[in-house]
Amino acid sequence: MTLQKISHTDTKIVLKPLRTNLFHIVLSSFFLTLGSIQVSAQDLPGKKNPIPAVQQPDTTRITTDNPILTDTTSVANTPITDTIKPKKKQGLDAVTRRKAKDYEKIDQRKKELTLYNEAELYYKDIELKSGIIVMKYDTDEVFAGRIKDSLGNYTQYPYFKQGSSVVEADSIHFNTKTKKARVWNSRTDQGEFRVMGEITKKENDSVYFIKGAKFTTSKNMKDPEYYFYSNKIKFVPGKKVVVGPTNMVIANVPTPVGLPFAFFPMSDKAESGLIFPTYGDSNSQGYYLQNGGYYFALSDYYDLTVTGDYYTNGSYGLRFETNYAKRYNFSGNLNVRFENLITSERGLPDYTRAKNYNIQWSHNQDAKASPDSRFSASVNLGSSKYFRQSLNTVNVGASLVNTMNSSISYSKTFRSVPQVNLSLTATHSQNTNTEVINMTLPTLQASVDRIFLFAPADAPKKGFIKNINLQYNLRGENRIQTYDSLFFKPQMFRDAKSGLQHTIPLSTNFKVFKYFSVSASTNYQETWVMNTIRREFVNDSSIVRDVKGFDSFRTYNFSTSIGTTIYGTFNFGDDRKLQAIRHVMRPSLTYTYTPSFDQYWDTYQIDANGNYADYSRFTGGLYSPPGQEYSSNVGIAVNNTFEAKVRDDENETATEPKKVMLLNNLNFTTSYNMAADSLAWSPLRVTAGTNLFKEKMNINFGTTLDPYAINNSGQRIDTYNIDNGGSLFRLTSANITMNYSVASSDGKSGQGKDEDSQTARNGGRTDDLFGSATDLSDSRQSLFKDDEDTDKKEDKSEGGFYNAKLPWDLRLAYSLTYTNNNREKKISGSSLMVSGNLDITPRWKMGFSTGYDFVQKGVTFTQLRFERDLLSWRMDFNWVPFGDNTYWGFFIGIKSSVLSDIKYDKRQVPDQRVGN
Template sequence: MKFIRPIFIVFSLAALIAIAVNGSVYAQRPVLRPDNAVKATTLPSDTIKLDTVTKKSTGSGTFTSKVTYSAEDSIKADMTNNIVFLYGKGRVKYEDFEIEADYIRLDQKNNSLFASGITNPKTKVYTGKPLLTQGAEPPLSTDSLFFNYKTKKGKSFGVFTDVEGGYLQAAQFKKNQYDEGFFKRGIYSTCNLPHPHFGIHITRGIATDKQIITGPAYLVIEDVPLPLGVPFGFFPKPNRRSGGLLFPTFGEDTRGFFMRDLGYYLGLNDYWDLSTRGTLYSKGSYELGTAARYRKNYKYDGGLNFRFASTKNGVEGTPSYKTPNKDFNLTWSHSQSPLANPGTTFSASVNAGTGSYFSNTGAAGTYNPTEIARNTLSSSISYGKVFANGLFNFSSSLSHSQDIQQQTVFLDLPRFSLNMTTINPFDTKDRAGEQKWYQRLSLGYSMQGSNSINTKEYKLFKKESIKDFRNGIQHDIPISLSLNILKFFQFNSGLQYSEKWYMQTIRKRLDPVASGFALATDTIQGFSRVYEYSLNSGLSTKLYGKFNFKKGKLMALRHIMTPSANFNYRPDFGTNKFGYYRDLQGDTAKISSRYSIYENPVFGAPTPGRMAGIGFSIDNNIEAKVRSDADSTKSSVNIPILQSLSFSGNYNFAAENFKLSTIGFSGRTAFFKEKIGINFYGTLDPYKIDAAGNRIDKFTIESGKLARLTNFGLSTDFSLNSKAAKNRNENLNEIDKAKQNLSRQQQDELNAISRDPNAFVDFNVPWNVSAAYSFNYSKNGLESSISNTLNIFGDFNVTPKWKVQYTSGYDFQANKLSLTQFSIYRDLHCWDLSFRWSPIGTYKFYSVDLRVKASILQDLKLSKRRDAYNNF
């Protein structure tokens, strides 16, 4: 009913009382059938005609509109008093009013209706309670009710209904002709049980279209009333979003006593809302923040959050205390529905600010170790559009990456690209038969531009940093031809043309000084064009080998080899005729005299030196064929041994020295039905090094060694989980596909899970174990380095309601544990109890939180925390 739903605003009272008691709330259910209430009708079993078929009739009393009624069991009519009795899932519909119940008495003479359930005389169970629906309002369940069609007055007993994320129960509820609702002994709670664990007990109240007025109200926890409450409540209920005060929390940490997150909420319109919060500390630190959310159904949604902090550290009177740290953080997320504007995309994911914000503020009071230990920040805002019937695709982006430890910032403002779909210019749409060789000729085009800077944080907003921006535009035109030769060989040939446009070049000179000379660099502003091209041709094929076994489970080994060779030619763009490289004038005996006028360009400069060489690569795949015992429908199964093992390099005939390049290799394999995957890679150098570690133009094979291993890496990860976990992952994938059809609240919950997976606990997954291992070895000359780390994480159910989560790792090179954290969760139906503990490291902490599950009462929680910032 319209007069029931607005009562959800009473939840504000819960937040007010919860802050006063700094704890959690439960409620005592009122008696739903007082002595003076109308009792539900109990019918003798012989009054129900089981053989009566379902009927539909139209009343002809004094109703202003047609009344339609039906029943699945039987319909009895009292023609003398003009009363109709409906038994067994009776239904009455009048205008936008519809009611279902196991017993309905329709008094057409007095324009009234009474509905109730029926108590089974054998089981003594009360079933078939009335379910009332009016307009677009949610269904209202009651024990019994009266309603007068003429006066529009009604009275119900034992009301239960959904109210904006919570549930309202009331012992009595009645409505007058002015659309005003009166209720007694009500409970508002987010617990959906008939006897809720907690709630706000409201003695009586009045609900209208514009306001709700209540009498005394108080909180009840597990049938124990709290000693705190309010004598009355007045809640305006406009038909639009409204603002209100956001209550703070109080406590103490290393910055002193604090009043945290005092603020104001403002509903701007149906699409936007805004909240502003502030935190004050007794030792002079403060934090300010504002968060805005927006959404337009089937179009877009997002949120913007800006936070600023002034933090005083150290001892009062010291220089570090007098000069506070000024930090800020900006986040913005935006997503667009794919159906909002077909062919056009726009998205944003921004996380920028000073690198010390999270460490100085303790992750803005939440003490999230992941945020505090964060090493990088990154952002991206992208736009894309497909046009000309899909022939062209344009995309642009603004991106940012930030190294917090090094305090460096990289900005790309903007980067854009225009790509054309590859076409066959000599082919025709009305061609019949196979393509001729010249019709296979393909042409493509792409353009990309960039304007970027890599600098320190403190230099970013200074005027002189503008000249440090690197910008340019690059055009690429690939022309290729692919043919099949002698059935077994694939021939590919192509011409690559690239042209770059830059807005500045450099000139170097030697200036005389007292000690000899100094190298000076001048920047020349103006448009400059540089081009390069290359030719390539290649052949590739596949070779198959098989070795059969006559005995044992192993039936055969199959080897697939894919060799390829190609010829590449590129002229020497370092010669004077191109003008890309110049010589220094003066005494250059101690320095290199040759330099490029495009120093450190955004798209690079043509490489000097002629290239006329052969590139080669070979890829291998090995698998075993094994007799199958598990599956009776299959006689054999294929098991991969090496999913890939490839080698690649090139030989440059035109080079003066070091003609053979380094040999790169990589591969991957899997074990235990692909539950454990292993990837490896490396680099082999065919040339020797001298005693100082310098590379010399002599092959290592002359010393009896095939090559020097200069780099090797290996990584593996595995996940062992229960079948329920796999089902859960499949369900999450299905949810992700249907996300556009979910409600705003459901989408917010999914977004919260993606931002903080630790906040989501699935008790349907009995156990899960995951681990990742990485190893890397590199050697440069005589110096070598090794990294060797292991990370492990997972969870398991102790009982159906207790879950333990863990994450840890070990750095074998540093010989110490990485960030280690344990979490224990207890499902309390409508509440969550969680314990988090990090026993080692810089950010040791523990926290205990008891909170309401429902997001509408998310501020109702009791927390105990001890960490580097908080000690209370």
């Protein structure tokens, strides 16, 4: 056999493109995905002495779409490099899912797939729904458009979703490879923005160019109540919108409001940025800029808002607010506010200046974070006049409340046997009228769980002996009383009083005669203090000296009680409306013995005449001094409840009568001191409470009845009132409170409570009985606390105006106090408070809060509220017509936080005077 040259080898191999039916089957099944081209070249095997030859490249060009080669020819020793370049792969590179209601059509010649009527196509992260979808798989292009229904109207508009981006349009042209697209009449949601464009060009996954664009925050994209129009927009989803010349259009009417260019940040995450101020003028401080500043998005766990005010007369204010949260651990917020307020001009007689501040801190720990320890904080402290003089807060509820309270606590439970509980608490109480501040820095409390001395831990505790148990409690305090002007000054800490109190109670309980429950206890208490007093007579007068140093006293007492429960039912017959009345009575008798601890009492000279009196060096200290006289006191209490069984006529299927509570409680309490030589009986206290009108009205009543008479000086004397020509008891005081809440729909009476409002944090009411607070830093908040979304409400009017169903709610509160301690027979307090809200239409609201004082004969605080929901906008008018807090304010602006600076806010704040 003649050996051939290697150069002739390629001419021996004949490549012929093969085409089989398998190509069509695979192409249809996998959405016409093209296969890859494989080409190989081999040499014939050589003999022992091969003739060397120069390697030559394979220049054969393969032009077939899908060749199938079977060639086993090979050449030994010298391989031939294959330089044939496969044709670039065409078609789809991922699994494609599709469906259509009418038909699917594949055109092999045009390499085109058509889906018609309710067509859907899913490819990678792309979801496309439309009336018709045409896909050219050789050019990687997809077309989607709407179709006409039987009436000739366009339906099934294209819906395109890629990742989290959604676009609705009239038609779409999209390339699956380059990710480029053209969209006609697109509509898409990006955060709070809704963007519409005549022609949209998608460059890639992150950049869109829109011609003839409208963007708005309105929920109605087809007919928005307002929008901004720009001929050119560059849109980066999730990041920003950059626009050219822009004009604002309201109700399809162009307005003079326009911008040469604008930049709108768009992000799902918090972004730092400027906070534009509100401008206006005040009566005493001149023109102002309020609530301007900067927002710092520091991290996903906390942020910081810094805002301030400036007034042309030199007044200014600064505020720092931060919110923080960590899921399943804790959350909270901190507000620090400072205002330097100036009235009039320096040198004028009415010139005044005041520096006020307020600190609020709220911290809540998730119960799952640590089951054995907990930290919480609720702080509200600062200048007593802050909420009354602040020019940035119109908060009637906060200004009417005259106390501010704070508490910071940490508690820890040790899972030992017995269990030990420990807590540290710092408290603060401030009266804004007297400016007196009481603080504990800190209060220490520790307790050891109950120990049963004569019973195993897992044994039942029955009987007198086995129920004997012992506890230990420790309470330590560092108490400070000061004034607003001395707050956190050295004198404040010099007046602090410290002490510890140890308490060891020993108690037991058991049953006697089967129906009587008996409890007995003795209590030992040891008190350590670091502050005492010493009285001295110097220069014809008695003086008191403070003594610093450790001192202590010990006390003990004994008490026992016996009680039972008595049930009584008065039946009237099953055929009557009122079938029965059930009376539950719980009488109890208590005896307490406290010995005299006169060893802790001394005498001192009162005057130069040699008169003496007793005093205890522990008087005025952290804890009450031990008693000088022993007492043997018997307490009597009777608690009653009354309940009725009434035939349920409203429920025809009911087989049992309905229970109705007549009296929640009717209590009688008094006591008798067997060791007293006179006035042994204490006054009888009677309290009662009930709910009426399906629990919409709450009534509470209380009165004090004294069995003893009084003399002409108004002092109690050891003579029974009935023996002095009077009745069995002398009425000394009485009070009644009534609260009534009703609404147009049952089960929804009254407004929802706002537990997080500034008024609630100041200890005020959570409803609007004393008016609704106005937050000038965020006027987008509604004056009406309504949990229902206004946009989801439906107009339930039926039969014209007179039959319209108008939601409303009404609250009434009445309080009456009667005093007769000295036969004055005087009504010392009588006032009625009323508040209500009415939905005139589903989007018009009005409300009011007012009242009348029948003793002072004057109208109490009155507020009128009006609000109009303008869909994407909100408009309100808030008016306090008379009184010390006269105020009015008008606001109209966009609800969305993205465009919150587009607003008009005009108000007249109260004329507030600041002190020196």
